[in-house]
Amino acid sequence: MPTHTRLHGEGKPVYVENLIKRFGDTVAVDNISFTAAAGRLTTLLGPSGCGKTTTLRAIGGFHDADSGDIRIGDRSVLNLSPHRRPTCTVFQSYALFPHLSVFENVAFGLKATRVRRSEIPERVSEALAMVGLEALARRQAGQLSGGQQQRVAFARALVMRPEVLLLDEPLSNLDAKLRVQMRGEIRKIQEEVGVTTIYVTHDQEEAMSLSDRIIVMNEGRIEQQGPPHEIYERPKTRFVAEFIGTSNLVPVTVWETHGNLVEIEAFGARLEVPAPPDFGSDAGQQALAVLRPEHIRVVAAGEPGAIEAVVESCSYLGAAAAYLLRMPDGTLLRSSVAAPRGAALISEGEHSSVIIDAERLYLLPFSSGDSL
Numbered sequence: 001m002p003t004h005t006r007l008h009g010e011g012k013p014v015y016v017e018n019l020i021k022r023f024g025d026t027v028a029v030d031n032i033s034f035t036a037a038a039g040r041l042t043t044l045l046g047p048s049g050c051g052k053t054t055t056l057r058a059i060g061g062f063h064d065a066d067s068g069d070i071r072i073g074d075r076s077v078l079n080l081s082p083h084r085r086p087t088c089t090v091f092q093s094y095a096l097f098p099h100l101s102v103f104e105n106v107a108f109g110l111k112a113t114r115v116r117r118s119e120i121p122e123r124v125s126e127a128l129a130m131v132g133l134e135a136l137a138r139r140q141a142g143q144l145s146g147g148q149q150q151r152v153a154f155a156r157a158l159v160m161r162p163e164v165l166l167l168d169e170p171l172s173n174l175d176a177k178l179r180v181q182m183r184g185e186i187r188k189i190q191e192e193v194g195v196t197t198i199y200v201t202h203d204q205e206e207a208m209s210l211s212d213r214i215i216v217m218n219e220g221r222i223e224q225q226g227p228p229h230e231i232y233e234r235p236k237t238r239f240v241a242e243f244i245g246t247s248n249l250v251p252v253t254v255w256e257t258h259g260n261l262v263e264i265e266a267f268g269a270r271l272e273v274p275a276p277p278d279f280g281s282d283a284g285q286q287a288l289a290v291l292r293p294e295h296i297r298v299v300a301a302g303e304p305g306a307i308e309a310v311v312e313s314c315s316y317l318g319a320a321a322a323y324l325l326r327m328p329d330g331t332l333l334r335s336s337v338a339a340p341r342g343a344a345l346i347s348e349g350e351h352s353s354v355i356i357d358a359e360r361l362y363l364l365p366f367s368s369g370d371s372l
Contacts, residue, residue, distance in 0.1 A: 011039040011196030012073035012086070012163045014059060019068035021054055028054045030220035031068070036164075037213065041190050041197040045207040046217035047243070052200045053168055055217075059198060060089045060166050072164055086163035090170045094153035098142030102133060105141050106156045113160075127159035130189055147178045154186070158193065165190070165197045171206065179203075183210050204244050208232065216240050234276070234362055241290045241364070248291040248333050251366060256283055262363060264289070268328030269307050273361045286366040293336035295357040298323055298346060306353035309333075314345045321345050325354060 014036040021029040029051045036042040044052035057063040059070055061082035070078050077085045088109075096105050106124045115123065128134045131151040136144070141152060150170060157165055167186075171179045187210050190197050201207055207214050208228045215225040216239075224236045235241040241249060252266040262275045266289055273289075298321075299306055312324040312332065316339060323335040323346070335354065339345075346352050 011194055013038040014164055015071040017069045020066045021058055021063055022066050027220050032222050034215050034225055036198050038196050039194045040212040041210055042213045043199045043207040043211040044215050050217040051220040052217050056166050056168055056200050060087050061085050087166055088157035088160045088162040089166040090153050090157050092169045092172055094149050096141040101138050101140055102152055103137040105152055106159050109160050123159050127155040130158055131155045146174050165195045167199045169201055246293055250289045250331055251286050252289045254285050254287050267307055267331055271358045273358045276363055288364040288366050290362040293334045295360040296333055296335035297355045298335055298337055299353050299355055301351050301353050303353050306355050309352055309354050311346050311348055311350050311352055313348055
C-alpha cells in the first residue's frame with residue numbers, strides 16, 4: 001500500500017476517568033479509568049458482555065455516562081453529542097449506502113460539514129488511496145466484497161480527519177484469512193496517519209498483533225492493562241491468565257523466598273522461579289502457577305534435569321504437537337512443541353520426560369477459588 005501523509009500529527013490522548021454506565025439495574029461499566037496514548041492504538045479486549053463496546057460508545061457519545069469524565073486532550077467531551085466530538089467510529093456493521101458509489105459513500109460525511117465543496121474530491125481521493133481503493137471509486141458499494149466494504153468504512157472515517165478513531169470489532173464479519181490481512185493494513189495505516197485509535201475486540205490474537213496497549217475487561221471492570229507482551233507473560237489475575245492464550249494453572253507450595261527467586265514444590269519436583277513484584281506468599285503457603293504450554297518441552301525419558309511424565313494424549317497439529325502429560329504428583333499439564341519431522345510423536349501411555357522453563361513460570365496469589 002502507498003505511504004500515507006501523517007495527517008493527524010501525533011493525535012490527542014483520551015482520558016477515561018471513573019466511568020460508570022448503567023442500564024437499569026445492570027452496571028455495564030463499573031468505575032473504570034485508563035488513558036489511550038496520543039497517536040497509539042489501544043485495544044479494549046474481553047468476552048461478550050464485559051463492557052468494552054459500551055465504553056467505546058460512551059467515548060463516541062452514543063451512550064451517556066452515569067458518572068465520571070471523558071477527556072480528549074485537555075477538553076471534556078462528556079456533554080457533547082457525537083457529531084460535536086472529534087471522533088469517528090467504524091462499527092461492526094459498516095452501514096454503507098449500497099446504491100451509492102465508493103466515492104459518494106466516503107464523501108457523505110464531508111458534505112454534512114463545513115468543508116468547502118472544492119476540497120471534497122481531493123480529501124476523498126486521499127482517503128481512498130490510504131486504503132488502496134482509488135481504482136474502485138466509481139463502483140457501487142453493494143458490488144464490493146466484505147474486505148473492500150471494510151476498507152470503505154475505514155476511509156469514510158479517516159476522511160473526516162478525526163483526533164480519535166474508534167473501531168468496534170471492524171473485522172468480525174470477515175473470514176479468518178482476510179482478518180489477518182486487514183489487521184496488518186489497519187495497523188500500518190494507523191501508524192502512518194498517526195491518529196489516536198481505540199479498538200474493541202474479543203479476539204486475543206487480533207489484540208496482540210494490533211495493539212500498543214491492551215486493556216483487558218471483565219464484568220464491567222478492568223482486570224489488567226499494559227503492553228501485549230506484559231499481558232501475556234505476566235498476567236495479574238487468573239481471569240487474564242485463562243482468557244489470554246492457553247495456560248496451565250496449577251496450585252503449588254511455596255518453600256522459600258530469597259531475593260528475586262521463589263522456591264516452589266510443583267509437579268513432584270522443586271523449582272526456583274522468578275518472584276513477581278510484591279509477591280507476599282510465606283513459606284508453606286500456596287500460590288497459583290501460570291505456565292504456558294510452549295514453555296514445557298517434551299524430551300526422551302531419563303534426560304538429565306527433566307521430570308518424568310506419562311503421555312495421556314497427543315495430537316498432531318501440523319506445525320506443532322499438543323501433549324497432555326501426567327506428572328508424578330498427578331497434575332495434568334498441556335504442552336505444545338514443534339512437531340518433529342515425519343510426525344514421530346510420543347504415543348499415548350508412553351513414559352517420557354519434560355523440561356519446564358522455570359524462568360517463564362509466573363506466580364499469582366492463591367485464593368479459595370483456585371483449587372483445581
